[in-house]
Structure formats: structure tokens, C-alpha cells
Amino acid sequence: MVNSAVANVGRWSALAFGLFYGYTHNISLQKQAEQKKVESEYHRKELLIEQARLAYAKKQSGVVDTPASTVTFDVESPDFDLEKFVAQYEKENN
Incomplete structure (x- = not known):
């Protein structure tokens, strides 16, 4: 042992x-x-x-990669902005 x-x-x-x-x-x-x-x-x-x-x-x-720069032409859409729509319309017609 x-x-x-x-x-x-x-x-x-x-x-x-x-x-x-x-x-x-x-x-x-x-x-x-x-x-x-x-x-x-x-x-x-x-x-x-x-x-x-x-x-x-x-x-x-x-x-520019912002979705706010696009103009929505659908009046019933919640994203519709009248000022942007009018500005876009004026820009196209000038």
C-alpha cells in the first residue's frame, strides 16, 4: 500500500x-x-x-432619397400635400 x-x-x-x-x-x-x-x-x-x-x-x-420629395396626385390619400402639388403643377407648366 x-x-x-x-x-x-x-x-x-x-x-x-x-x-x-x-x-x-x-x-x-x-x-x-x-x-x-x-x-x-x-x-x-x-x-x-x-x-x-x-x-x-x-x-x-x-x-435626394426622401419620400417627401415625391408629389402624391391622389387627393384622398393621407400623404397628399396641396402646396407641393401646386408647386409641381407650376413647375410643369412653366
């Missing part, structure tokens, strides 16, 4: 190794989480910059 002193040394050694492994593994997981957080923030900023670049290019090209 195994001597009790050898068994105790083995148990304490396993406990110490487990604590060391858990500590180092926890540190590596924290570093990975921090790195992932930094990368996701960088990616979010890249997307915002890309959206701003596209909006600026759209603005500079003069493209």
Missing part, C-alpha cells in the same frame, strides 16, 4: 497544480475577452466610418 506521506504529498501537489492552472487559465480567458472587446469596438467604429463615408458621398452626388 502507498505510504500516507506520499499520498498527502500527491494530494497537495495536485491541489497546488490545480490552483496554478486555474489562475493562469483565468488570466488567459480575461485577455481573450479584452482583445475581443477591443476588436468589436474597432469593428463598430469601422462600420460607423463607412456609413458616414457613404452618406457623405450620397450628399455630395446630390441624390
Whole structure:
């Protein structure tokens, strides 16, 4: 049978190794989480910059993408605007 002193040394050694492994593994997981957080923030900023670049290019090209610029000719429609209709009519007849 195994001597009790050898068994105790083995148990304490396993406990110490487990604590060391858990500590180092926890540190590596924290570093990975921090790195992932930094990368996701960088990616979010890249997307915002890309959206701003596209909006600026759209603005500079003069493209109007608002549904309010269209004139509705249906008088019974809730989107009908008399002022826009008259302005469009005057523009077409001049």
C-alpha cells in the first residue's frame, strides 16, 4: 500500500497544480475577452466610418432619397400635400 506521506504529498501537489492552472487559465480567458472587446469596438467604429463615408458621398452626388420629395396626385390619400402639388403643377407648366 502507498505510504500516507506520499499520498498527502500527491494530494497537495495536485491541489497546488490545480490552483496554478486555474489562475493562469483565468488570466488567459480575461485577455481573450479584452482583445475581443477591443476588436468589436474597432469593428463598430469601422462600420460607423463607412456609413458616414457613404452618406457623405450620397450628399455630395446630390441624390435626394426622401419620400417627401415625391408629389402624391391622389387627393384622398393621407400623404397628399396641396402646396407641393401646386408647386409641381407650376413647375410643369412653366
